[in-house]
Amino acid sequence: MSVADHVYEAPLVDVHTHIDFRSPTATSPTQIMLYHYIVTELRSLGIPVEEIIAKSGDPVGDLIQHFKLIRNTATYWCLKRILSDLYDFQEDPAPSNWSKLKEIIELKARESGWISKVKDKVKATRIFLTINPLTEIKPEFDRSFYIASLRLDPIVGGLSRESIKSLEDICGRRLQNLKDLKDALADRFDAFKGYSALAAVSMQSHEIYRPVHMSLAEHAYSKLYSGKPLSEADMTRLRSAAFSVVLELCREYRLPIQVMVGVARDIPGASPPDLAVCFKQSGLRHLCFFFGQYRDVDFHIISAYRFQSHELTVMARNYPNVYLDGYWWYCFFPESICQHLLERIEMLPAGKMCGFFSDAYVLEWIYGKAALAKKVTAEALENMVKRGFYTMEMAKEIADQILWENALRLFKIR
Numbered sequence: 001m002s003v004a005d006h007v008y009e010a011p012l013v014d015v016h017t018h019i020d021f022r023s024p025t026a027t028s029p030t031q032i033m034l035y036h037y038i039v040t041e042l043r044s045l046g047i048p049v050e051e052i053i054a055k056s057g058d059p060v061g062d063l064i065q066h067f068k069l070i071r072n073t074a075t076y077w078c079l080k081r082i083l084s085d086l087y088d089f090q091e092d093p094a095p096s097n098w099s100k101l102k103e104i105i106e107l108k109a110r111e112s113g114w115i116s117k118v119k120d121k122v123k124a125t126r127i128f129l130t131i132n133p134l135t136e137i138k139p140e141f142d143r144s145f146y147i148a149s150l151r152l153d154p155i156v157g158g159l160s161r162e163s164i165k166s167l168e169d170i171c172g173r174r175l176q177n178l179k180d181l182k183d184a185l186a187d188r189f190d191a192f193k194g195y196s197a198l199a200a201v202s203m204q205s206h207e208i209y210r211p212v213h214m215s216l217a218e219h220a221y222s223k224l225y226s227g228k229p230l231s232e233a234d235m236t237r238l239r240s241a242a243f244s245v246v247l248e249l250c251r252e253y254r255l256p257i258q259v260m261v262g263v264a265r266d267i268p269g270a271s272p273p274d275l276a277v278c279f280k281q282s283g284l285r286h287l288c289f290f291f292g293q294y295r296d297v298d299f300h301i302i303s304a305y306r307f308q309s310h311e312l313t314v315m316a317r318n319y320p321n322v323y324l325d326g327y328w329w330y331c332f333f334p335e336s337i338c339q340h341l342l343e344r345i346e347m348l349p350a351g352k353m354c355g356f357f358s359d360a361y362v363l364e365w366i367y368g369k370a371a372l373a374k375k376v377t378a379e380a381l382e383n384m385v386k387r388g389f390y391t392m393e394m395a396k397e398i399a400d401q402i403l404w405e406n407a408l409r410l411f412k413i414r
Helices: 003-009 029-033 036-044 049-055 059-070 074-087 098-110 114-122 161-171 178-191 214-225 232-253 284-293 306-318 334-347 363-386 392-410
Strands: 012-014 124-131 146-151 196-204 257-264 299-303 322-325
Touching (some): 003 363, 003 392, 012 392, 029 098, 029 363, 036 059, 036 074, 049 059, 059 074, 059 098, 074 363, 098 114, 114 363, 124 196, 124 392, 161 214, 178 214, 178 232, 196 232, 232 257, 232 284, 257 306, 284 306, 306 322
Parallel strands (some): 012 124, 124 146, 146 196, 196 257
């Protein structure tokens, strides 16, 4: 079996998704055809996508005439793989065939066993869910297939009076200081014990996180809690202290943490709903202090900023508890994936990386993005074989490690 055939047949562990476990596959053609990567590409052409979606009874039908303008993109290639491999629809989507395609997608969505069929095509053994512990009271999902990633942005970079109030409402008590905050978060960790594999935090690219004296952090928290204005120095101290609180809980509960870097959100005029653009992550040097201070916590870094890949790889090479996961957002394109993958497999032991996450909202899009990641992974490894660096068997072993074996081992999934 060739490397490409082996990679195609390999199982996957998807370590970062936005799947709704209550409805994991698409219930509407819009979820397939207007995945937000596609919407961003249409909007970048000046097409008033939001207005059309808001006013139209059939937004895909009103936008599909423009799909021919994005046929060159990698996202469109993923869409084509979804349509051809899952729906047996071989044509380019266009106004002339939209009614036919729409009917096919709607019929499949209602088909008995469709979820199982898509799961089989995806070949995913486990899928990580993004769970907000401030809104999801208790785990209700099937943990033989799903596993929770506890997304803690509202308690770290997004810490606010509103997020504190949400946590107070869940826990039924006031959180007047950082110790109260930690105790309340511990309750949330307890609620998902046995169902979660990691905590996750997204850092905005301009944010600095550094070790902070807790008395200064407590003073900043007190100002926030009482509604007083905070300086930028206060905010840096507050989010740094909150990050330390989360890391202490990760240590106590023996959970890794996934840290997302390289994106600035709520940029005026950027593509909704994310309003996000990628920029160089500030303060990476300061994160090294956390890597050293919390040696018994595993940090899994994902980045949307391609040109910091080398710095992050060097960090993973230097710190035994730092790992690199997948290709996030603006890096999920063939050239970026290839650059990241080659840099990592040439510089790091193969056990230091998890090679795939989809960031998808429905299982069908996990399939499309897995098709792209597997294709580029196979090509990169085959090139290393061709150049004499690996044997074919070694390339297959590396593929297995980065596609699924490392995730099972590093996140202690049974």
